[in-house]
Amino acid sequence: MPREPFVSLFGRGNGQPGQTHPLPGQTPTSRNGTNRVLYTTPHTHTHIHRSSGVKFISPPLLPPNLAAVAYTTVIAVPQLSCRVVLQYGVRGSRLCHTTRARVSRMKLAHGVTLLPTFMPVATQAAIKGLTPQQVEGLGITLILNNTYHLNLRPGIKVLREVGGAHQLQGWNHNLLTDSGGFQLVSLSKFTKITEEGALFASPFTGEPTMLTPEESISIQHAIGADIIMQLDDVVSSLTVGPRVGEAMRRSVRWLDRCIDFHDKSGRNKAQNLFAIVQGGLDSSLRDECLDEMIKRRKKVAGYAIGGLSGGEEKGIISQCAEKLPADKPRYSMGIGFAEDLLVCVALGVDMADCVFPTRTARFGVALTFKGPLNLKLGKHAKDLNPIDPTCPCPTCSNGVSRAILHHTATHETAAAHAITLHNLTFQARVMGQARDAIMKGTFPTYLRGFFENYFGDAGYPEWCVNALQSVGVDLLEGNPEAKIVKGDGARWEHSRAE
Amino acid sequence: MSSPSLSSSLLSSTFRFEIESITPRLGNLTVYRKSLKKLIQVQTPGLITCTSRGVIPHLSSDHHLNPPIKWIHVPFESFLEHSPPFPTLHPGPYPLHSSLGFRPEQHILSMSLRDPADDRDMPPNGNQFVSALCLRGVRKASPDQWRDYVSSVQPDLVLALSDIPFSSASLSQKRLTKSIERSASWLANILRPLPAPATGPDANLNILVHMAGGIIPAARQAFSQSLLDPLFDKEAEAIKPLTNLDEGVVGYSFDLAPLHKSLSPNLTLPTTSKSGFIPFLDLFSTPPAPSSTAQIISLIRTSLTPLPTTKPRIVHSAGSPHEVLALIRDVGIDLFDAHWAQRAADVGVALDFVFPAPVGLPDPELPRQVGHNLYDKRYSHDFSSFADFHPPPAYTPVPYTRAYVHHLLCTHEMSAHTLLALHNLAVLDMFFVSVRRVLLEEPESFSQHVAHFEQTYDEKLGVLAEARKLWTEVSLARGKGRLAREREKQNQDAQNINGYEYKK
Numbered sequence A: 001m002p003r004e005p006f007v008s009l010f011g012r013g014n015g016q017p018g019q020t021h022p023l024p025g026q027t028p029t030s031r032n033g034t035n036r037v038l039y040t041t042p043h044t045h046t047h048i049h050r051s052s053g054v055k056f057i058s059p060p061l062l063p064p065n066l067a068a069v070a071y072t073t074v075i076a077v078p079q080l081s082c083r084v085v086l087q088y089g090v091r092g093s094r095l096c097h098t099t100r101a102r103v104s105r106m107k108l109a110h111g112v113t114l115l116p117t118f119m120p121v122a123t124q125a126a127i128k129g130l131t132p133q134q135v136e137g138l139g140i141t142l143i144l145n146n147t148y149h150l151n152l153r154p155g156i157k158v159l160r161e162v163g164g165a166h167q168l169q170g171w172n173h174n175l176l177t178d179s180g181g182f183q184l185v186s187l188s189k190f191t192k193i194t195e196e197g198a199l200f201a202s203p204f205t206g207e208p209t210m211l212t213p214e215e216s217i218s219i220q221h222a223i224g225a226d227i228i229m230q231l232d233d234v235v236s237s238l239t240v241g242p243r244v245g246e247a248m249r250r251s252v253r254w255l256d257r258c259i260d261f262h263d264k265s266g267r268n269k270a271q272n273l274f275a276i277v278q279g280g281l282d283s284s285l286r287d288e289c290l291d292e293m294i295k296r297r298k299k300v301a302g303y304a305i306g307g308l309s310g311g312e313e314k315g316i317i318s319q320c321a322e323k324l325p326a327d328k329p330r331y332s333m334g335i336g337f338a339e340d341l342l343v344c345v346a347l348g349v350d351m352a353d354c355v356f357p358t359r360t361a362r363f364g365v366a367l368t369f370k371g372p373l374n375l376k377l378g379k380h381a382k383d384l385n386p387i388d389p390t391c392p393c394p395t396c397s398n399g400v401s402r403a404i405l406h407h408t409a410t411h412e413t414a415a416a417h418a419i420t421l422h423n424l425t426f427q428a429r430v431m432g433q434a435r436d437a438i439m440k441g442t443f444p445t446y447l448r449g450f451f452e453n454y455f456g457d458a459g460y461p462e463w464c465v466n467a468l469q470s471v472g473v474d475l476l477e478g479n480p481e482a483k484i485v486k487g488d489g490a491r492w493e494h495s496r497a498e
Numbered sequence B: 001m002s003s004p005s006l007s008s009s010l011l012s013s014t015f016r017f018e019i020e021s022i023t024p025r026l027g028n029l030t031v032y033r034k035s036l037k038k039l040i041q042v043q044t045p046g047l048i049t050c051t052s053r054g055v056i057p058h059l060s061s062d063h064h065l066n067p068p069i070k071w072i073h074v075p076f077e078s079f080l081e082h083s084p085p086f087p088t089l090h091p092g093p094y095p096l097h098s099s100l101g102f103r104p105e106q107h108i109l110s111m112s113l114r115d116p117a118d119d120r121d122m123p124p125n126g127n128q129f130v131s132a133l134c135l136r137g138v139r140k141a142s143p144d145q146w147r148d149y150v151s152s153v154q155p156d157l158v159l160a161l162s163d164i165p166f167s168s169a170s171l172s173q174k175r176l177t178k179s180i181e182r183s184a185s186w187l188a189n190i191l192r193p194l195p196a197p198a199t200g201p202d203a204n205l206n207i208l209v210h211m212a213g214g215i216i217p218a219a220r221q222a223f224s225q226s227l228l229d230p231l232f233d234k235e236a237e238a239i240k241p242l243t244n245l246d247e248g249v250v251g252y253s254f255d256l257a258p259l260h261k262s263l264s265p266n267l268t269l270p271t272t273s274k275s276g277f278i279p280f281l282d283l284f285s286t287p288p289a290p291s292s293t294a295q296i297i298s299l300i301r302t303s304l305t306p307l308p309t310t311k312p313r314i315v316h317s318a319g320s321p322h323e324v325l326a327l328i329r330d331v332g333i334d335l336f337d338a339h340w341a342q343r344a345a346d347v348g349v350a351l352d353f354v355f356p357a358p359v360g361l362p363d364p365e366l367p368r369q370v371g372h373n374l375y376d377k378r379y380s381h382d383f384s385s386f387a388d389f390h391p392p393p394a395y396t397p398v399p400y401t402r403a404y405v406h407h408l409l410c411t412h413e414m415s416a417h418t419l420l421a422l423h424n425l426a427v428l429d430m431f432f433v434s435v436r437r438v439l440l441e442e443p444e445s446f447s448q449h450v451a452h453f454e455q456t457y458d459e460k461l462g463v464l465a466e467a468r469k470l471w472t473e474v475s476l477a478r479g480k481g482r483l484a485r486e487r488e489k490q491n492q493d494a495q496n497i498n499g500y501e502y503k504k
């Protein structure tokens, strides 16, 4: 192998957010306008043979059991005269042997986030009741802000003055913004979609206002998140008929306008645009959308799966995740229940967000591996144990009792904060343990153990059993008597903003 | 200037207070926990952090490590909602600390039955009970129950029950006499030695006494005297080996809320709302007038004159830094709760004052406000940090700007109050650090500095009044619609989640 300049992605640098890795001879910002998408692993040095595009991972640095799968192809994307800020990849060793789950590192301008991950929602540039320092203290490296809300308040002027949402909220880690379109449709009564954009009444002045794809990207540029979303034409998952196809095709056209605007702005050096796959529950429309959007893979950094209203349509998620390019992150929007997250991970999803863990905390509901606890119930009034003695969150590790949380929930904001800290830690543990299990090759066992604990006597949701069956995991293995609950799972209005 | 000292022990902790200088007083209060080999030290004058329903408002347990949070005061009445109150059920050591999530190695907990800041009208106390307030309504607590609660939850310090009449009606001589007699007898009750615990060497409690007598000097004098008078017969037998009540008391406490209420009869607040009691936020809307503070100082002096000077003096619900300084200067108060500063965070005010006050400010800037009402539009583009006059200490959330918190207040984000509560406690803590520094280094100029502070900062705390008004309007305008919508969404979540606890 010729001694080409190589890129070492791991084991260097001090892990500070925002730091790009120091590289011998070359930086990943690509000397010759080549956009590289790299497969990487935290334990190895990755050498990239630049002319052939083949990546070689130094075998001596690999754990013995991983050495056999040290080869993959790297995708070198010649385009966009900009520096790569999204490095994303998986390689065989980190794919689940059974399901389509995978573990990867996503490197953005504000550091690395391990995938799969759950993203807490900080609608107004704050996770409800917490300080950004606290969120950071939980080990969370990627949160979501809502474009619609930040555009209204504090507004673009303030965001530009302060230098973006990172600076506004003192958050030095990764940030994602949505396009604002979803909130527009769900929060504004008078939205009318035209080819030009979404026409709506300003919530402050009532004046007709147009949100175009270009405008959405422009606002997201002012916010400055590491990942931004295209404006899509959103229809409810209950919609049927020609409107679904129209919305899907329009979303493709709007994607082109977003790409165009984003590329010409120069902001694509620091911000990564994701496409959103639409097409409702119609798998042929989804296929058409996937084909179109995959054609634009060189111009987008990742893909979201949109237009689903909850946990039920796992067939669509499965279809999309299976077809989407392996080298791009896949983001399932508005997913937050633990069972949903794990099924999505098994189907190949890398990222998810939901307001559920933080909103439910404000009503006194703590999430645990044995199912959610409603701390408002009288049975917790005298329980001096923490929510979960094995939980590393500040609330549990400081011994804050269920009794004091029962006593204060819905009366004191401090109770909401305590449970929010716990619930976000729970979400992170569910995903962290999933990543560990995938790395160790024990993900199916983890899934069986998790579901057994979580649903216990209440019974397994049938849709989970079926969805996991489709990727080769039999939840009932060794437990043929297990109860199964009918129905196709969680449905809730996922406003994706609080 | 040394140092009469006093110590007493509670199970495995030793409580100690040393006065380093007498006028004005500078002191050092310590609790040593033998089993943990841990010394907790509070320098005085210093601050006490307030709790509501057993928790520090807006903060979480990871914030409890912040330096200002050392001595925490816990009103017990909210726990009376359940019988027995849950902290009494804790089986391990340091039950009050453990059941509320505070740290024995870090925090000193004092406890009173009632919230000292709550001066709402209450049904009268009886000879054998105090009326306390919890969400389920009024609860009667007897001196014997109080002993039981205290001995099972083991706070570091506890206030003996006290008969403080909370009523707008002016008090008769007879009622005052009764109040003094009850308070003394309830103190005697808690001073009776506790039955020896199963384990541990000693079950003495560190008892604080609220100085009774209301706004009548003669009554206050009589109460203080009753602490010193030797007891006889059955009464003496009960508190043996103590010969008078004062011997059993480790410190003196003054609740200013009922005094201010009595001294400002014009300050009539609606006493009840449709739901019974008025919301707490509406209380305490006016800072103390200087004249009222002057009268209070005279009353406190009356109480303290006959008593030993070696014991800590605690004030609850001082209303302004001006009042705090006057109380330090004139009657040597050692500890103040942070109630007013913590409440300022509730209404969006970031405190910004220093002691000694800055010199050479141009006249138009005087008097300065003690803080910023960050809800005000003028802060929407202000990217400076909360306070003008000192850099925030390392543990405060440094990068946050006025514009950010303005945004969070406008969007009703709870994080605004978290950041402000942390900040306000830090500002108050640094204020006390500076007060102690002046008392140590230049005690003779302390009064001058106090006078300059009074001239520099608005004693009416106009910024707080303005913020409170705005906050009330916003809360009303925001209405219940939004909260109702949120509850609706939560209910939908609850119906759909697969956890069995929801199904009940």
Ligand SMILES: [Zn+2]
Binding pocket: A387, A388, A391, A392, A393, A394, A395, A396, A397, A421, A422, A423, A425
């Ligand atoms: Zn926890």
